[in-house]
Amino acid sequence: MRIAFVVLCAVGSFVPGLASAQASGQILEIHQRVFGMDCLPCSQAVHATISRIAGVESVEVSMRRGGADIHLLPGNTVSVAQLRAAIRKAGYEPKETWLRARGEVAVDQGALVLKLAGQAPLRLEASASGGPVPCQPGEDMLVEGTIEAGKDQGPILVEQRKCSAESPAPGQHPRPDGGG
Amino acid sequence: MDCIFERVARRARHVHCAPLAACLPVVLLLASRALANGHGPVYGLATPTLSEGGWAVDVGAMDRLAGTRSQDLNLRPMVSYGLTSDVQLSASVPLPLYSRGTLDPVRMMALMPAAPDVEMLLGWRFHRQAPAVGARFESTLYAGVDYPVEASPPGIAPAPAVVGALVTGYASRSIYAWIGGLYRRSLTALEADHPGDQIMASLVLGYRPPFLARDAPAADWRIFLEGVGEYTLGDQGQGQLAGRTVPNTGGTEVLVGPTVLGLFGAWGISGGPLFPVYSALNGNQPTERVRLALIFTYWWF
Numbered sequence: 051m052r053i054a055f056v057v058l059c060a061v062g063s064f065v066p067g068l069a070s071a072q073a074s075g076q077i078l079e080i081h082q083r084v085f086g087m088d089c090l091p092c093s094q095a096v097h098a099t100i101s102r103i104a105g106v107e108s109v110e111v112s113m114r115r116g117g118a119d120i121h122l123l124p125g126n127t128v129s130v131a132q133l134r135a136a137i138r139k140a141g142y143e144p145k146e147t148w149l150r151a152r153g154e155v156a157v158d159q160g161a162l163v164l165k166l167a168g169q170a171p172l173r174l175e176a177s178a179s180g181g182p183v184p185c186q187p188g189e190d191m192l193v194e195g196t197i198e199a200g201k202d203q204g205p206i207l208v209e210q211r212k213c214s215a216e217s218p219a220p221g222q223h224p225r226p227d228g229g230g
Numbered sequence: 231m232d233c234i235f236e237r238v239a240r241r242a243r244h245v246h247c248a249p250l251a252a253c254l255p256v257v258l259l260l261a262s263r264a265l266a267n268g269h270g271p272v273y274g275l276a277t278p279t280l281s282e283g284g285w286a287v288d289v290g291a292m293d294r295l296a297g298t299r300s301q302d303l304n305l306r307p308m309v310s311y312g313l314t315s316d317v318q319l320s321a322s323v324p325l326p327l328y329s330r331g332t333l334d335p336v337r338m339m340a341l342m343p344a345a346p347d348v349e350m351l352l353g354w355r356f357h358r359q360a361p362a363v364g365a366r367f368e369s370t371l372y373a374g375v376d377y378p379v380e381a382s383p384p385g386i387a388p389a390p391a392v393v394g395a396l397v398t399g400y401a402s403r404s405i406y407a408w409i410g411g412l413y414r415r416s417l418t419a420l421e422a423d424h425p426g427d428q429i430m431a432s433l434v435l436g437y438r439p440p441f442l443a444r445d446a447p448a449a450d451w452r453i454f455l456e457g458v459g460e461y462t463l464g465d466q467g468q469g470q471l472a473g474r475t476v477p478n479t480g481g482t483e484v485l486v487g488p489t490v491l492g493l494f495g496a497w498g499i500s501g502g503p504l505f506p507v508y509s510a511l512n513g514n515q516p517t518e519r520v521r522l523a524l525i526f527t528y529w530w531f
Contacts, residue, residue: 086360088401090450090493091529095281098531112445113403116363140281141315143360 073165075153077128080120083145083199084137087113092142099136103128127168131202145199149206152192155185164191164206172197173205185213272489272500272523274432274456275340275397275410277370278353280312286529288322292338293523296516302335303328306342316355323348324379331385332516334469334479336460337412337430339523340395345425347376351393364403371396376414386469386476387423389416399434403443406436406452426468426480431459450493457486458504468512481511485521498527 087093093111096118100109105126111118118137122128134144153164156171162184163171174184177195185191191213195206270276280286288308294301308322324346335345343349351374358368372395378388397410411431416424438452460483462468468480489502501524509517 083363085363086358086366088364088366088403088406089279090446090495091279091498093445095279095284095531098284099281113364114443114445139283139315141279141312141355141358143366 073153073167073171075151075164075166076124076126077122077130077149077151077166079122079150080118080128080130080133081148082118082120082133082137083147084111084116084118085143085145087111087116087142089113092140095140096137096142099140100133103132103136125167127166129166129169130172130197130204131169134202147197148194149197150192150194151206152190155187155189155191157187161205162187164193170203172203175205175207177207177209179209181207181209182211184208185211189213270491270500271406271408271432271434271436271454271456272339272491272502272525273337273458273485273487273504273521274408274434274454275372275395275412276408276434277355277368277397277399277401278310278312278316278318280310280315280318280529281531282312282315284312284529284531286310286527288342288525288527290339290342290523290525292344292521294333294344294521295519296333297519299330300328301330301333301516301518302326302344304338304344306338306344308342316358318353318355320351320353320374321349322351326380332478333518334426334428334481334511334515336428337458339525340397340410340412340430340432341372343376343393343414345376345378346380346388347378347391349376349393350374357398362402365401367398367400369396369398372412386425386471389418389422389424391416391425391427397432404438404440406434406438406454408432408434421470421473423471424469426462426470426476429461429463431461433457446495449495452491454489454491454502455486456489456502456504457484459484462512478513478515481515482508483511483518484508485518487521489523500525500527 093113097109097111105123105128107121107123109118109120130147137144153166156163156165158171162174164174165171176183191211193208194210195208197204197206291305293303305325305327306322308320310318310320312318320341322342326346338344341351351372353370353372355368355370358366360366374393376391381388391414393414395412397408399408414428418424434454434456436452436454442451462480469476483506485504485506487502487504491500504521506518
């Protein structure tokens with residue numbers, strides 16, 4: 051029995067789908083820029099579609115700033131692609147995504163990735179503006195970074211990161227739109 | 231002098247609209263459960279805004295005055311559903327409250343006919359582009375069918391019709407502009423009895439001052455300047471009765487007026503007057519002095 055369990059775990063670590071299911075990493079917070087919202091009903095439509103995603107704790111959508119601030123529940127499996135699809139479903143155009151996420155760093159096809167529960171791992175790249183390099187494989191990483199518009203599967207351009215369980219103080223790092 | 235309720239009751243009996251009238255409380259009940267929606271001009275064509283799976287209920291009222299007298303007073307509920315974020319289906323039913331039968335039927339609002347027709351309208355936003363925060367260009371094609379429940383103008387046999395429209399425009403957090411055209415054609419032979427075909431063109435300019443570009447729970451207000459042109463093409467644009475053109479139908483009219491739209495988180499209201507600035511109507515038709523409309527809008531996702 052014990053041998054079978056070990057074999058199952060070993061197989062799981064080589065199968066991407068099973069590997070992501072086992073991952074405990076998650077996105078904690080997202081600021082999503084949205085183009086095309088010109089009215090109060092527009093922001094309400096975006097709010098409604100995002101709120102329906104399982105794992106979303108709270109959403110604040112601003113027509114004035116053209117974006118959505120999303121806080122996610124612990125243990126969520128929300129992906130950036132899922133969020134952007136919801137915004138398109140509301141009729142608007144998702145642009146760049148700023149996110150804070152926590153997960154284990156691994157190597158996938160020669161690239162560093164962040165393993166997230168219930169979804170494909172997100173590739174990690176140092177930001178072109180001189181951000182830090184990602185943590186080493188096997189380390190837990192708390193990362194803040196941006197996913198560019200049109201690249202729903204990443205990579206995350208790393209702006210801030212910690213290679214430990216300690217998180218940076220809230221509000222320490224400004225988001226791309228300058229919002230709080 | 232008849233009281234309005236007697237007129238309404240007689241009218242409802244005459245046009246067999248009692249079942250439709252009975253539907254109104256249901257529509258209003260649905261609306262009372264809904265979140266607010268509404269996002270566009272009153273008379274002019276614009277692009278749909280419902281998200282996929284979104285519902286909207288509009289209840290519009292329009293009165294047309296010639297001299298000091300009301301010529302046509304109509305109420306019309308409309309239900310819309312977003313099949314996708316770019317495809318919207320709308321259905322509206324007529325509740326004509328009063329008509330002297332002297333004016334050609336027109337569009338009540340861009341997406342609602344004033345004629346006593348049940349209308350199904352499909353809108354397809356075939357182009358959209360969002361170049362910046364709060365801004366988008368988009369174009370929509372509409373196609374629909376009208377099924378009459380009463381003769382309009384009175385005495386001319388009602389006929390089903392098809393409606394097609396094209397509109398393109400720009401929306402932002404401060405500036406709005408839409409231009410569009412609509413054509414309604416009766417599905418009958420030219421010599422058969424039918425109301426005249428209609429052509430409508432509209433131009434809408436909108437503005438929201440920066441201090442009103444606020445997020446909820448603040449109200450969302452904007453103002454529009456709307457222009458509507460109604461035009462008919464020769465005999466085809468005039469009613470036909472017993473193989474002859476009805477003289478007091480058809481013509482050209484251009485109307486302009488200011489309208490306002492207010493959204494209050496859970497509901498919306500819009501309305502305003504249109505004044506004729508050019509009128510060349512066939513025969514001996516009364517000239518409209520003003521057209522007034524009011525729309526209540528609600529929606530839920």
